Amino acid sequence: MLIVRIILALLLSLFVVLFALYFQALDRIGHARMQRRLGPPLLQGFYDFFKLLGKENITPRRAVGWIFNGAPVLALAAGLMIFLYIPMGSVPAVLSGRGDMITVLYLITLSSISLAMAAFASGSPIATIGAQRGIVLMMSFEIPTAIIVSSVAWLASRAGVPGAPFALSTYNVSSPWSMVGWSGFIGLLCFLFSALMITPGESGTGLMDIAEAKTEILEGMTVEFSGVNLALVNLSITVRSLAFSALMVALFFPGSLFAGSLPKAVGYVVDFFWFWLKVLAAALVGVTYLRSVFGRLKIWQAARFYWGYVGLLSLAGMILITVEIMLR
Numbered sequence: 001m002l003i004v005r006i007i008l009a010l011l012l013s014l015f016v017v018l019f020a021l022y023f024q025a026l027d028r029i030g031h032a033r034m035q036r037r038l039g040p041p042l043l044q045g046f047y048d049f050f051k052l053l054g055k056e057n058i059t060p061r062r063a064v065g066w067i068f069n070g071a072p073v074l075a076l077a078a079g080l081m082i083f084l085y086i087p088m089g090s091v092p093a094v095l096s097g098r099g100d101m102i103t104v105l106y107l108i109t110l111s112s113i114s115l116a117m118a119a120f121a122s123g124s125p126i127a128t129i130g131a132q133r134g135i136v137l138m139m140s141f142e143i144p145t146a147i148i149v150s151s152v153a154w155l156a157s158r159a160g161v162p163g164a165p166f167a168l169s170t171y172n173v174s175s176p177w178s179m180v181g182w183s184g185f186i187g188l189l190c191f192l193f194s195a196l197m198i199t200p201g202e203s204g205t206g207l208m209d210i211a212e213a214k215t216e217i218l219e220g221m222t223v224e225f226s227g228v229n230l231a232l233v234n235l236s237i238t239v240r241s242l243a244f245s246a247l248m249v250a251l252f253f254p255g256s257l258f259a260g261s262l263p264k265a266v267g268y269v270v271d272f273f274w275f276w277l278k279v280l281a282a283a284l285v286g287v288t289y290l291r292s293v294f295g296r297l298k299i300w301q302a303a304r305f306y307w308g309y310v311g312l313l314s315l316a317g318m319i320l321i322t323v324e325i326m327l328r
Contacts, residue, residue, distance in 0.1 A: 008094050013080045019276065020238040021045035023283060030288040049231050057227035062123030071118030072225070072232035078111040079239035086246050087172050089271025090256045098164035101149050104247055108202065111240045112138050115233060119221035130221035133299050140306035141201040144314035148191045151318045152176055152251060155184070158325045168247075171254045180324050187320030188252070194314040195248045199286030201306065202244040245282040246275075253278050 024045030032039030041047075059065050082104050084094040093100070112134065119131035153165035161174040176188055225233050256271045 005094055009084055012083055012094060016080055016083050016239060016242070017235065020235060020242055021049055023242060023280070024048070024234075024238055026280075026284070027288045030284060031292050034289075034292040049235065052226075052231035052234075053228055055227040055230075057229055060123050060224050063224070064121040064123075067121035068118055068224075069229060071114040071121070072229050072236060075111045075114035075118075075236040076232050076239065078107045078114065079236050079243055082107045082243040083246065085168065086243075086250050087169050087254075088275035089172070089254075089268075091268050091272050091275070093169065096167065096169055099166045100168040101153065101166045101247075101251075104168075104243070105145065105149060108240060108243060108247075109138070109142070111236060111243075112202075115221055115236065118229075118233075119224075122224040124224045126223050127221055130223070134221055136299055137201055137302055137306075140303045141198045141310070144194050144306060144310045145198055147311075147314040147318050148194060148251075151187075151314075151321050152191065155179055155321050155325065168250050171251055175254050176251065180321070181327075183320045183327070184324030187317040187324065190313050190317030190320065192248075192252050194310050194317065195244075195252070196282075196286050196290075197310045197313075198306075199241065199244055199248070199283070200290050201302070202241050241287055242279060242283055245286060246279045248282055248286075249275065249278045253282075 022042070022045060025040055025042050028044065029039035029042070057069075059068055085096060085100045085104055085107075087093045087096070097103070116131040116134050116138075119127040119134070122128075149166075152171075155176060156170055156174070156179065157165040161170060161179065164170060177185065180188060222230065222233055256267065256274075
């Protein structure tokens with residue numbers, strides 16, 4: 001059984017990497033089309049990735065080498081591990097337990113922290129500024145994220161649905177939308193819009209392109225990376241944004257496409273690709289669309305946006321969910 005899980009984990013990780021490289025091109029194509037440009041070819045993500053793998057990997061003279069070179073690997077590994085805890089329709093997660101949502105949030109944070117530590121370890125003042133901005137940004141959207149996850153879990157525990165409230169498999173059996181009335185429905189909508197606003201922060205693109213800020217601090221955190229390290233950093237950022245989109249789909253848009261009307265093996269395949277189609281849609285809205293229609297915020301504006309507007313929206317959702325539970 002352990003061997004089977006290892007093989008499934010490796011195959012799923014390979015699929016996520018390929019999907020992330022495709023999404024890099026789709027994101028750029030969508031962004032270009034919204035600006036009336038043609039955009040790159042569909043395989044541009046693969047071209048860039050393999051080109052960087054063939055470049056020299058330079059470690060700055062003042063860098064702490066083992067952190068600078070090891071952190072990108074840890075960031076990518078943490079991002080890939082997230083998908084092992086997410087059920088995909090009728091396809092169960094490779095790893096699952098009673099606290100999947102907490103583990104997923106921990107791994108997302110670990111991926112972000114790893115890149116920030118690599119930037120701090122580079123010895124570059126520009127990378128240090130980018131890392132400081134990244135940490136402030138991460139601290140800003142962690143509060144509404146925690147409110148969303150804890151409130152949905154509280155709703156599941158009080159609704160009496162089978163399964164642990166922090167287990168993502170619970171919401172495959174009973175969707176949060178089926179647990180609520182009108183007030184709870186509006187509360188879940190608040191959570192959904194809050195999660196969409198958090199997605200640019202996780203990906204660091206568009207209005208939240210603060211830690212890199214190409215025209216201001218010259219790529220910020222990634223300024224000193226090259227070769228294999230830069231390839232891993234770019235891939236880990238894309239994987240992290242897809243992971244948050246996958247978490248959003250698992251919470252708010254779970255369920256199977258044909259609900260058992262197909263043979264089990266065929267149903268698994270159909271549900272797997274249906275899940276990833278929903279992830280793609282969520283990522284295109286949360287990453288591509290939002291970065292195309294909004295300019296970059298300043299760091300204090302981003303903090304105020306998440307602590308203020310998105311935080312208040314998620315807090316309103318929590319209050320509405322509380323009203324729903326109290327009126328039962």
